[in-house]
Amino acid sequence: MTHFAEQALDALTKRGFSKARVQLTESEHHELAAEFGELSLLRTNHDTSISLLGIVDDKQGSVSINKCTHEALHDAVEDLWQVAQGSRPDPANDIAERQPKASFVAGAEVPDHDAMFERLSELLDHSRTQYPTLKMGGAIVTFNKRRSRFLNSNGVDFESRRGSYGMSLMFTAKDGKDTSSFNYTGAALAQLDRPLKDCANADTLMRQTTEQVRTRKVPAKFTGDLVITPESLSDFLGFLTQNISDVPMIAKTSLYHGKLGAKVASAKLSLDSRPRELIGGYAITGDGYPAEDTTLVDAGVLRSNLLSLYGARKTGLTRAATTGGCYVVEAGSTPRDALIGEVERGVLITRFSGGRPNDKGDFSGIAKNSYYIEGGEVRYPLSETMVSGNMAELLANITTVSRERVDFGFAVYPWVRATGIGIS
Amino acid sequence: MSLRDENLAAYGNRMSRYTELRLQKNTNLRISLLNGDVVANAKSADSGISARVFHDGVWGFSSRAEIDGDAITKTIDEASRNAELLAKYAPRSEIELPPARTKKESDFATKKARFSQAQMIAFLQAIDARIAERYPDLKSRSVTLADLDMEKRLYTSEGSDGYSNTTRSLIVVNMVTTNAAGQPVELRQVFGGRGQFEDVFSSPAALDDEIDALHAHLMKKREAVAPRAGVHDVILDSELAGILAHEAIGHTTEADLVREGSVAGDFLDQLVASPLVTMVDYAHTRDGETLPVPVYIDDEGVESRDAVLIENGVLKSFMHNKESSSLFGVNPTGNARAYQFFDEPLIRMRNTAILPGNDKLEDMIASIEDGYYLMWPSNGQADSTSEFMFGVTLGYEIKNGKLGRAITDTTIAGVAFDMLKTVSMVSDEMSWSCAGMCGKKQIIPVGMGGPSIKCRIHIGGQ
CATH class of the missing domain: 3.30.2290.10 (PmbA/TldD superfamily)
Structure with missing residues (x-):
């Protein structure tokens, strides 16, 4: 060979x-x-x-x-x-x-x-x-x-x-x-x-x-919290990671264009790409560099885009030391049950089935395999429940990150609470 | 040598058990222009041989990239060994696969001289230049060509013998502008379908009218309002009706998903939709027209036939491969398809459509006092409960029977077997598309079709 x-x-x-x-x-x-x-x-x-x-x-x-x-x-x-x-x-x-x-x-x-x-x-x-x-x-x-x-x-x-x-x-x-x-x-x-x-x-x-064989709808349309489980978190990080990549950055259509070093999310959110650490990762970037574990967002501040060599030369910005993926969200200090206990009214979302967010970050979709939360307690499994909001605002509205995380081998994610979500 | 000319029957004497031997080549071409720059210019060709062997109720599978005689022999032998090993460890209750023996050939390659990559890039650049010249208000534009040729040669131990070359050529035009608040507003449209580039696209100017319409919709979308969240009277235009047929009903009526627990398993021969609704997964042809993804013989060597899923509102049947048809006691429908040479055939849709009715679209719009006309989908997803969702990238308000303001991107959702009962009008025209890839362990091209339908549906929004 x-x-x-x-x-x-x-x-x-x-x-x-x-x-x-x-x-x-x-x-x-x-x-x-x-x-x-x-x-x-x-x-x-x-x-x-x-x-x-x-x-x-x-x-x-x-x-x-x-x-x-x-x-x-x-x-x-x-x-x-x-x-x-x-x-x-x-x-x-x-x-x-x-x-x-x-x-x-x-x-x-x-x-x-x-x-x-x-x-x-x-x-x-x-x-x-x-x-x-x-x-x-x-x-x-x-x-x-x-x-x-x-x-x-x-x-x-x-x-x-x-x-x-x-x-x-x-x-x-x-x-x-x-x-x-x-x-x-x-x-x-x-x-x-x-x-x-x-x-x-x-x-x-x-x-x-x-x-979840027997489900109910939410009692009424309301604005509340999402508790995003580790299984679903990638659906809510994808808007950020996609929009710090080549095409939107080159076209300058990304909300994150020019935001390197600026706050793009809640201070509770720190996000790395760790292709070398995770078994589901890779050793060499698509361009031909050794991949390096890289901090993308540190306490809400954008520290690295996800630009390839071409994207970097095209935009005049720095090439990322990772091709992306293998995302690791830093654990918080709040136990998961206490995080759920903070929620007055909201949804514990395990799977998001939704349309691709538009360039502004607006999204709406169905909360699948999910539960209604009221008074800090998980009440019952849901059906036909639509959640909607804006991806960039959701990241800015993260209030709590759990202490516990799930290691998928290709990603490591905690439970995350975000406020201000439309639920109907 | 063309795959058509490979003599796979020569390996029949190595097939001591039920065996499928498939030679396959997928050729992909992708060219993308972003604001005039060529940002992707790539070709790929993946080919190889696979064998699948059935023994004591379980399957052994093997594949190799090499396609010489030695590699084919090794592949059959390894698939046989895998089946024997698994059967020894965990035999399943014996299933009798229904026999099938047929011979079919289909070839959708162009008879014209092929364009070079340079000619294709020039074609795309001409489209891009026309967009740049005519719409200077755009913040960003992209033009992307995505071609896929899937060439297959199949031989089974039962003597089925098939050759197919199924082709697709798509051009995706994406436009981004900004609204009054300076926020990006995006709209894209896919052109093309079955066939190779030379047969699908005649000249860059031929797309002008449709690209004009795309731009006009985008300008209206700049001023779009958010739809009101909740259940509304809507008209789903044909593209959305097609994805509804595929996602909401189609997946729930794939026999493997029925075995997994899909609610459709409980509804056979029951009224699941308005009597206005008839839905079919066509094998290859409707009313003499060859459909977007024609399948004449499937990857188990079964002659493909139409599967009538819903007839006048009643759930009539499911889509099957050999194994599920045996378990359900029906004939296979020829829905077993694999995407790559190294993939096993799964139950996949082919050309799934809701059939047209007798209403005029303008009458349907006029019949709604306060609702929405939803035109273009993005992605979609189905569920075992028949709960579905689709993204909607283009739609308009309907006020007092007339189209109003454009609406922002949204998502629609519902429980299909409830929602279909609300269908009250079906237009008399239908259209087909094959822009999408369906994901189910493997991706694969599918055709979708439908008329416009009037129904009540849950819309996401403010």
Whole structure:
């Protein structure tokens, strides 16, 4: 594999590209899946992908294929030449500068198939015995192994080997003719060293789903609080992370344009991207730099955008040391139950099913698998409940962050309370 | 060599159990201009072989990127071993898969000379230049081309033999302006559909009228008012009726979701909608017209046929693969589809539509005293309870039977099997779209269609 990546880079420079980049990845995917509570599928996928990027006369293109033969490489290089030549010059197109050669290793090398069988069977048994009304529609355990070589014509030479397990669960409860909303959770795991029910809040969500076969609407339309659970927090952070990324920043349509160093959220919110720390992360950025754990928001102040090399050159701002994702929200000091106890009237939201917020951040959507809170207590599961507000204002109106957090392996999130939400 | 010419039947003697052997190539093209700059210019091609083997009620699956004889043999053998291993560990109650043997070919590749990447970029630049010239009031604009070709060659141990090349070419135009408060206001529209670029788009100027209309809507949206939160009389225009058919009803009537507990399982042969509502998941053709995502043979080798889901308001049937059809005691409908060569077939919709009625759109609008005309969707999501939501990016007030001010982006929601009973008018025209990707473990292109319908629905807002 190593040799082929070098051959690909050589072929690109010989073809005439002034700057070139190659990423070659060998991957193996092992999957054990259960449907409707029974093991149903054992899968093994093998793949090899090679991504080529070339710049000539400031014109850039990229081509990716999944064949590592000399004939396929030759065709891909010729194809890339046409793709890049057909583009338009942009001086912002570039590749990473020379850096020391490095190798990054994380996670297991080979899957433990016995553990995959045992842990998934254990979960299915737990679901059957503890939650007889729960229908486990899909339960999947995977092991993914990736070995990548990243080279560019400036002399970047990185190798990354990563192995990680994954868990994905989707379930519904049915009691007679009463049906719950579906619910799901998932995690990236370094090892299968504990029951899957104890990962990613799975057991709590399974129990709650069995409670949610009988639901009620909120008593009336009101303005109140959202207690955002770890399962749902990414829905409410996505507006911020998307709007500090390339396209809205380059187009200057982002609410956060020019806000570096300014307050963009409540002082209670601190948000990092930690691709190196989390097992579900990555070692090399898409541009060809070693990924670094990065603080995006510190006590409400925007500390880093999520700009790529291109975005940084286009805007004149600083390139982020992360490609994003792997978000970690700093824990607060308030116990979760005390956080809920603060809420006079609101919704404990576990899943947000809503339209994409507009550029202003306005949102509305359904609170799924969620509960009505009144007088500091969780009262009953909800149905047909719409929540609406503005994403930027919601982040500014965070009053409390819980002490407890859930580690999903690809993110770590607490419970968060925000005020001023329309609920109907 | 084209996938069409691969002799997969030659591997039939290695198939000792029920086996599907699928050779597949997905080719993606993406070009994006942001304010005139080329910010994406990428091609990708992913191809490989997969085998799926059924043994003692469980499945073994294997895939490889290589597609030579040795790799195909290894893939069949590994899928067989996986099935044997799983069956040894956890055999399931034996399910008899219904046999299927058919031979089908379909090819939606263009017969015209293919455009080069440079020609496509020039085409997009011409669209972009026309937008920049005619609408100087925009704060930002983008023009994006997204092409997908899915080429499949299938052979099953039962002798089914299929070749398909299903293509789609889309151009997405996005415009951003600012309102009086200086806040961004955005609107986007997707053009194109089934076919390759050369067959779908004739000239940049051919999109002028539709882009003019997009800009006119955006200018009205600058002055938009927030809708009033609550339940209102509305007209859902055809795009929204299509996503309603897909999300709200379609997903609940996929047999795997019925097995998982979807409420539709309790409603078979019952009235679930107004008698004005008939809904079908079409395999490939309606009234002689080839639909956006035509499927003639599915990835289990089953000849695809239409699935009538709701007929005159009564829930009639579900969409099936082989396994679910066996469990439900019905014939498979040919809904088993996989997105990539390394994916297993799942029950997926094809071309799902509410059928047109007899009303005129203008009469429908005139019939509403105080409500909304909702036109364009963004995303949507379904649920096992049939509770759905869609984002709405374009809509107008209706006051005293006339269209009024534009409304801001909002979300609509409801319980489908309740909401469909409120349908009181259905327009006599329908349209199709295939801009979306449906997500269900894998993503996959789907077609959606519908007329305009009048109903009562919950709108998010102030």
